Each structure stands twice: as C-alpha cells, then as structure tokens.
Amino acid sequence: MSKITYITTAIPYVNSRPHIGFALELVQADAITRYNRLIGHGVRLQTGTDENAFKNVLTARELNVPTVELVNKNAELFLKLAKALNISCDKFIRTTEPGHRRAVTHLWRQLKPQDIYRKAYKGLYCTGCEDFYLERDLVNGRCPDHKIPPIEVQETNYFFRLSAYQDQLEQLLSKDVVKVVPETRKNEVLSFLRRGLQDFSISRAAHRSQGWGIAVPGDPSQIVYVWVDALINYISGLGYGTGDAWRQFWTESSTKIHVIGKNVWKFHAVYWPALLLSARLPLPNEIVVHGFLTERGHKISKSRGNAIDPFACVESFGTDAVRYYLLKAVSPFNDSDFSDDRLVQVYNSDLANGLGNLVSRVTSLCDRCDFGRYKTTSVQEAPEGYHQALRNYEFDKAVESLRKVIACLNQDIDRAKPWEGLKANKDATLKPQLSAWLQEIQRVSFWLFPFLPETSEKIKAVLSERAIRSCGALLPRLK
Ligand SMILES: [Zn+2]
Numbered sequence: 079m080s081k082i083t084y085i086t087t088a089i090p091y092v093n094s095r096p097h098i099g100f101a102l103e104l105v106q107a108d109a110i111t112r113y114n115r116l117i118g119h120g121v122r123l124q125t126g127t128d129e130n131a132f133k134n135v136l137t138a139r140e141l142n143v144p145t146v147e148l149v150n151k152n153a154e155l156f157l158k159l160a161k162a163l164n165i166s167c168d169k170f171i172r173t174t175e176p177g178h179r180r181a182v183t184h185l186w187r188q189l190k191p192q193d194i195y196r197k198a199y200k201g202l203y204c205t206g207c208e209d210f211y212l213e214r215d216l217v218n219g220r221c222p223d224h225k226i227p228p229i230e231v232q233e234t235n236y237f238f239r240l241s242a243y244q245d246q247l248e249q250l251l252s253k254d255v256v257k258v259v260p261e262t263r264k265n266e267v268l269s270f271l272r273r274g275l276q277d278f279s280i281s282r283a284a285h286r287s288q289g290w291g292i293a294v295p296g297d298p299s300q301i302v303y304v305w306v307d308a309l310i311n312y313i314s315g316l317g318y319g320t321g322d323a324w325r326q327f328w329t330e331s332s333t334k335i336h337v338i339g340k341n342v343w344k345f346h347a348v349y350w351p352a353l354l355l356s357a358r359l360p361l362p363n364e365i366v367v368h369g370f371l372t373e374r375g376h377k378i379s380k381s382r383g384n385a386i387d388p389f390a391c392v393e394s395f396g397t398d399a400v401r402y403y404l405l406k407a408v409s410p411f412n413d414s415d416f417s418d419d420r421l422v423q424v425y426n427s428d429l430a431n432g433l434g435n436l437v438s439r440v441t442s443l444c445d446r447c448d449f450g451r452y453k454t455t456s457v458q459e460a461p462e463g464y465h466q467a468l469r470n471y472e473f474d475k476a477v478e479s480l481r482k483v484i485a486c487l488n489q490d491i492d493r494a495k496p497w498e499g500l501k502a503n504k505d506a507t508l509k510p511q512l513s514a515w516l517q518e519i520q521r522v523s524f525w526l527f528p529f530l531p532e533t534s535e536k537i538k539a540v541l542s543e544r545a546i547r548s549c550g551a552l553l554p555r556l557k
Pocket residue numbers: 204205206207208221222223224225
C-alpha cells in the first residue's frame with residue numbers, strides 16, 4: 079500500500095485581504111504535496127480560513143459592515159489566492175461551516191473531564207495574537223509580535239490543564255515523535271516547555287465577542303477560545319470521527335504535516351498535541367515552521383502599509399515566476415526579503431536564460447532537422463540531493479539541484495555547437511545528441527513539477543507531440 083500523507087497550512091483569519099506572507103505558506107505546502115504525489119504517495123492538502131476570530135468582529139465593526147459579510151468577502155479572496163498560485167488543495171475549510179462547528183463541540187466533549195475547570199482570573203491579552211501574555215514575555219510592556227500594549231482582561235473562563243502534559247509533551251517533542259522542523263525551532267519549543275507550562279483558558283465570555291464564535295457545549299455564556307476552535311480545522315476538514323478521509327488521513331496515516339509560520343508554533347507544537355492527547359487522538363507527525371517575508375528588513379504587514387499584494391505579483395510576473403521565487407530565492411525557514419527587482423533578476427537568470435533557453439534551443443534544433451517524435455522514456459532518477467532536500471523541506475536546495483543540471487546542459491550545447499553540424503548537413507550525428515538532451519529535459523521537467531507545475535506540464539506536452547516543434551518562448555524574459 080502506498081504511503082498516505084496529509085498536509086495542511088494554518089488557516090489565516092480573514093479580517094483583511096491576504097498578503098504575500100501567506101502565499102509563501104501555500105506554495106511551500108503545495109510543493110510538499112505535489113512532491114508526494116509525484117513519488118506515488120496518497121496525498122491530501124488542506125487550507126482554509128479562520129472565521130471565528132474576534133479580530134474579524136472588530137474589523138467589521140470599524141468598517142461598519144456585518145461580520146458575516148466581511149468574512150465571506152475575504153474568505154473568497156483567500157480561495158482565489160490558492161487558485162492564483164495553482165495550489166492543488168483537496169479541501170478548503172471555512173470554520174463557519176456546520177461540519178466544523180460540530181467537530182469543535184465534539185472534541186470539547188472528548189477532552190478528559192479532569193482536564194477542564196472554571197477559573198476567575200485577570201490577564202494581559204493581545205487582540206493581535208488572540209492570546210494572553212505573562213509580564214515576562216512582553217517587550218517593554220508590549221506584545222513582541224504586534225508591538226502593541228496588551229489589554230487587561232478579567233473574567234471567568236474554562237481552563238485546560240496543559241500543565242498535566244508537560245512531561246509527555248517534552249518526551250514526544252524531544253524524541254521527534256512530533257517533529258518540529260527546523261532544529262532551531264524545535265529547541266525554541268523545548269526551552270519554552272522547560273520553563274514550565276501554564277494551564278490556558280479555552281473559552282471566552284460570549285458577550286465580549288458579541289456571540290461570534292462557537293458556543294461552549296452546555297454553557298452558551300462562553301464561546302470556545304478561537305485558537306482551540308481554529309486548530310480543530312485540521313481534523314474537522316477530514317470529517318473528524320467518521321468516514322474514509324478521517325480514517326485514511328488522520329487515524330491511519332503516519333505522515334501528518336502542519337506547515338505554519340514562526341509566530342504560531344506554541345499553538346501547534348504545544349497546545350494542539352496536548353488537546354489531542356486529552357481526547358485520545360493520534361498526533362501530527364511533523365510541524366514545519368517557516369520564517370516571515372520582510373520588505374527591506376521589515377515584517378510585511380498591513381499596519382505598516384507595506385503589505386505586498388500577491389494578486390498583483392501573480393498578475394505582473396505569472397504564477398510560476400512567483401512560486402519559483404518563493405521556493406528558490408526565499409529561505410525555507412528564516413526571514414527573507416521579498417522584492418520585485420530580485421524576483422525579476424532570479425527569474426530571468428534561472429528560468430528565462432536557463433530552462434526557457436534550454437528548451438527553446440533544443441526544440442528549435444529538433445524542428446530544423448525534422449527530428450520527428452521523441453519517445454518519452456520511463457522516469458529518470460532525480461538529481462543528487464533532490465530527495466534529501468525535500469525530505470528536509472529545503473525547497474531552495476531541491477530547486478538548486480535542478481538548476482545545476484539545466485546550467486550543465488546549456489553549457490553542453492554551447493560546447494557542442496549543434497547548429498554548425500546542422501549547416502553542414504550532419505543530421506545523422508545530431509539526432510542521437512538531441513535525443514539525449516530531450517531525455518535530460520524530460521527528467522528535469524518531471525522533478526520540477528512540485529515547484530513549477532504549469533511549466534512542467536507545458537514541457538511534457540511539447541515532448542509528447544507527434545513531431546517536436548520549436549515551442550517559442552516558454553519562459554519569456556521579464557522586464
Ligand atoms: Zn500580539
């Protein structure tokens with residue numbers, strides 16, 4: 079039986095349009111998904127939107143529109159972004175779906191009764207993070223992420239006994255049963271754990287969110303804390319508790335991968351496994367944590383007014399150009415600058431002058447010497463280092479292994495000067511040479527599929543034509 083892999087992105091809250099940062103997460107998750115499909119695994123990719131966040135209520139209030147209207151409009155844009163980036167997702171989940179609501183209620187009821195208790199408390203709350211902070215975790219009295227002072231909140235909520243899972247979580251995470259990637263993040267998680275886990279509140283007063291959100295089972299005065307609600311999307315999207323997808327991709331799969339940003343590892347690597355343990359459910363196997371995109375060193379955000387519009391990027395440069403940049407020129411784990419200039423530069427050198435030039439030169443030679451049909455060969459080995467890089471989620475290295483092959487082929491052609499042979503009517507020696515190059519092009523384009531699906535498909539189509547014709551500008555230069 080083939081290996082079964084389940085891949086998810088985090089679900090962003092929908093109080094605004096998507097920015098380029100989420101495009102990075104989508105494209106990374108899609109590359110993992112397509113790679114797994116390519117090597118014959120059974121795969122499912124899920125993305126979606128977190129619609130029950132209080133932030134959505136606040137923004138709707140500011141804009142003077144009903145919350146549901148704001149949420150519907152923006153959720154549509156996130157779906158549109160997934161399409162624009164050619165994300166091969168199998169399920170787009172919205173947390174306002176009835177199935178998700180049912181799953182949240184169900185999971186709450188499955189938590190061990192001794193893990194839930196009520197407590198009156200006072201705490202410092204950042205509405206940006208939808209999370210409480212301890213004084214010691216603030217930077218100059220402000221949220222380290224949002225740079226805003228938290229507000230003091232006083233209420234009675236339900237708490238989850240996270241502290242009871244301290245040792246178990248430490249074991250699971252240090253032994254990579256739940257593997258956090260990269261290693262530096264894993265160490266960050268472990269040192270957070272070793273400082274001691276505090277129980278956390280898993281509900282909010284319903285009046286504070288004007289009733290927006292999912293009611294706590296048996297207590298409509300409280301709604302389920304939005305992070306608990308949001309995390310459950312990973313199983314509600316599979317039909318939690320019932321059906322083939324649930325069985326295949328959660329209970330039986332040994333490869334469940336959450337792709338997330340560096341600001342939310344606490345929820346995914348600590349809270350989420352603890353909730354699953356309490357509910358006696360299988361845990362995710364890997365948590366892959368990417369960095370942020372920056373613009374001239376600054377975090378890209380709407381409040382800073384530098385939110386790069388991913389739709390405009392795709393519009394100007396094309397889907398595969400944006401995907402290539404995010405996977406090749408951006409670090410998979412560390413913060414990286416996003417710049418249009420650099421995108422154009424990388425694209426022109428690697429794709430227009432590299433792959434595009436290679437394919438157009440070889441196909442036009444085929445055309446000129448009446449090469450005829452190319453007999454596609456069976457799948458060739460990937461370049462050295464390719465599989466290992468992808469197993470480590472080092473997308474940049476995997477792409478680089480392909481780029482090197484392309485560069486070598488171009489040099490090969492430069493040296494062989496086949497156009498001279500063509501002039502001298504030496505077709506006989508040219509055809510086997512062209513065959514060999516076409517075989518390499520087939521190999522490269524096959525393994526390029528996870529990164530540049532559209533380009534890969536186009537090359538495949540050219541190679542399978544009855545007679546190979548010059549395909550013109552496959553990857554035209556950008557200005
Ligand atoms: Zn914050």
